[in-house]
Amino acid sequence: MNKQLFCRASELEATLSPFALVTILTTTGSASRNQGSMLVEPSGATTSTIGGGLLEAFAIEEAKKAIREGQQSLCLDFTVDQEAKKGAGKVSLAIQVFAHEEGGSFFSLAHQWEASTIPFVFGFSLNTHASPFLLSASHQCVGSCDPELLNHAKKQLEEGADKRVALTSGEYFLTIPTPLVNLLLIGGGHVNQAIANLCHALGYxxxxxxxxxxxxxxxxxxxxxxxSVATTIAKALEGVDINRFTYTVIASHNVDQGSLEYLVSTPTPYIGVLGSRLKARMLFERISVPLKERNRIFCPIGLDIGTETPQEIALSVLSQVMKEKSQRTGKALRDLERNLVVVRGAGDLATGVIIRLRNAGYPVVVWETDKPTVIRSTVSLAQAMFCSETEVEGVKAKRCKDVDEALDVLQQGTVPILADPQGESLGKLRPICLVDAILAKRNLGTRIDLAPLVIALGPGFKAGEDCHVVIETKRGHSLGRIIHQGEAIANTGIPGLIAGYGRERVIHSPCAGIFVGKATIGDLVEKDQVIAYVGEVPVLATIDGMVRGMLNSGLTVPEQFKIADIDPRGREADYTTVSDKAKAIGGSVLEVLDGFLGGR
Incomplete structure (x- = not known):
């Protein structure tokens, strides 16, 4: 929803004129918008948009009909047809009709909050025409006192996403009309003035x-x-609100080292500093900030679009803010599928490769099996095959039913995963590079002619015959070595040592059967403790330590199949982030790909 919508709704409310609100609930496949609302009057006049085209025409007619026939609420679906494909997508809509009573001020209050950029939740029932409700960031509530509903609304203000919630009283849709994003502008000069004006247009x-x-x-x-004005920036910062939706722009010479380090300690995800590359070097030389936190500091600030005036700089800066907020590439949409990389497999090592490619700006599509047998599921994007969506180190992945959905998901900044172990979608994807990251210790069908650049990880491949390049995956001095001719070191079958333990830390199935885990990843276990079953046979911990890997329950496994691993370091073990080995291998893949595209 936007400012014009609630402004018009308050005007119609004041004159007791009926209208309908059309809201996008969900979308699948191809759709021009994933969220949005539109106000429709009895005449067909509209305020705001849900994407235009046939969808909007359909919604206007249905809303006019609902107003005319006295309907109060309804939900309906619209199928998106494209020239190249029928049924390319589906949009679910809710239509709520509002006929007002004398003295009503519901939409007037919503307009006041919106005009003041006060974040709030607007919610309505999807089952009955129960009164809509509003909840502001200061917890002022209008229209509902249901504690369960209000708790969901408060949580939504923290999460920042539209959602449907099922309650004992029925199903509700909750939306946040005013963006939660807010800009903390340090310095009142021309650039920050221009940024503030553009923020107003964006609703920030x-x-x-x-x-x-x-x-x-x-x-x-x-x-x-x-x-917030004070004798020092440090004191002035005490008078502002900073949360994970606060993006900071520093355009002042009065920001000292302490103030900058204070900002780094806050939840602000973005700290942009107006200045030259020389200023950036001097800045990083004098501040005491952990290396991993420096990624939140941007100096020079903005995207490279050629800026001179304060207004142009404002556009560049807010474009970068939106890029970081949405975790997008910042590339031209036309070029988004260029230099596409397909990765076979999404286990823990493959995930390290995917994350490094994704963070370097490469679009990645993943091929997996329908039920992958990953062990370290907390750091494997393959887990999306079981739970639809997953996230590792800030990189999101989603299971997709076909190439069209995968390309749509790719545009949303998420890694799409297809159940396509044989690579049947290769012809539609036409990747510049294919990475075999299955780590099966043997070649499961990868050929050197599948893409202009084919990279394979580990033993089972010969560079120059099966692929262009092999990456060494064995721990030690050669880990990550780039091999242009020949093969990686042969598999020894002996797991690498951790705290002096090798074979003992890896657990295999005692028999064939259906695997059911009892312990979960992150649990501390003792030797001989039951951690799982295969069929009715118990699986015992082989050593004391932390469960770092566990097969997904319900999978059928053969005898002596790897089903779990235990880290002997116990509480010191890290099971939530990608390993150094995975990132080293990913770095080598990235080096090969960059070199290939750079003509080296």
């Missing part, structure tokens, strides 16, 4: 921090939510 709230009162005024910043 603004807070201004200054040491000079004359640069923190309603004249310069007419839409600012808050001003």
């Amino acid at each position: 709230g603004v807070q201004v921090v200054e040491t000079r009162a004359e640069f923190a005024t309603n004249t310069l910043f007419p839409y600012a939510r808050k001003f």
Whole structure:
């Protein structure tokens, strides 16, 4: 929803004029928008949009009909047909009709909150025409006192995403009309003034921090939510609100080392500093910030689009803010599928490769089996094959039913995973590079002619025959070595040592049967403790330690199949982040791909 929508709704409410709100509930496949709302009047006049085209025309007619026939609420579906494909997508819509009573102020209040960029939840029932409700960030509530519903709404203000919730009283849809994103602008100069004006157009709230009162005024910043002025920036920062939706822009010479280090300690995901590359070097030389936290600091600030004026710089900066907020590539949509990489497999080592490629800006599509036998599921994107979606180190993956859905998901900044172990989608995807990351210790069908560049991980492949390049996967001095001719070191069948344990830490099935886990990854276990069953046969822990890997329950396994592993380091074991080995292998893949595209 946008400002015009609630403004018009409040006007119609004041004149007791009926109208309908059309809201996108869900989308699948191809759709012009994934969320949005539109107001429809009895005449067919509209405010805001849900994407235009045939979808919007359909929604307008259905909304007019609902108003005319006195319907209060309904849900319906629209099938998206494209020239190249019928049934390319589906959009589920909710239509709510509002006929007002004298003295009503529901939408007037919503308009006031929105005009002031105060975050709030707007919710309505999908089952009956129960009263809609509003809940502001300050927990002011209108229209509902259901504690269960209000708890969901409060949680949504923390999470920041539209959602459907099923309650004992029925199903509700909760949406946040005003973006939770807000800009903390340090410095009241021309650039931050331009950023504030553009923020208003985007619906983003603004807070201004200054040491000079004359640069923190309603004249310069007419839409600012808050001003904080003090003798130092450090003191002024004490007067602002910072959360994980707060993006910080520093355009002031008065920010000292302590203030910058304080900002790094807050939840702000983005700290942009206006300045040159020389200023950036000097900045990083003097601040004391952990290396991993420096990724949140951007100096110079903005995207490279050729800027001169404050307004152009504002566009560049907010484009970068949106890129970071949405975890997108920032590339032209036309070029998004260029340099596409297909990765076979999404186990823990393959996930390290996928994450490094994804973070370097490469679009990645994954081929997996329908039920992958991954052990370290907490660090394997293959887990999406079981639970539809998963996330590892900030990289999201989603199971897709076909190539069309995969390409749509790719545009949303998520890694699509297809159940395509034989690579039947190769012709549609036409990747620039294919990476065999199955780690089966043998070749399961990868050929050197499948893509312009074919990379294989580990033993079972010969560079120059099966693929162009092999990457060494055995721990030790040669880990990550790039092999252009020949093979990786042969598999010894002996697991690498951790805290002096090798074979003992890896557990295999005692017989054939259906696997059912009892312990879960992250559990501390003792030797001889029952951690799983294969059929009715118990599986015992072989050593004391932490369960770092466990097969998904319900899979049928043969005898002596790897089903779990235990880390003897116990509490010190890390089971939530990609291993150094996986990232080293991923770095080698990235080096080969960059070199190939660079003509080296």
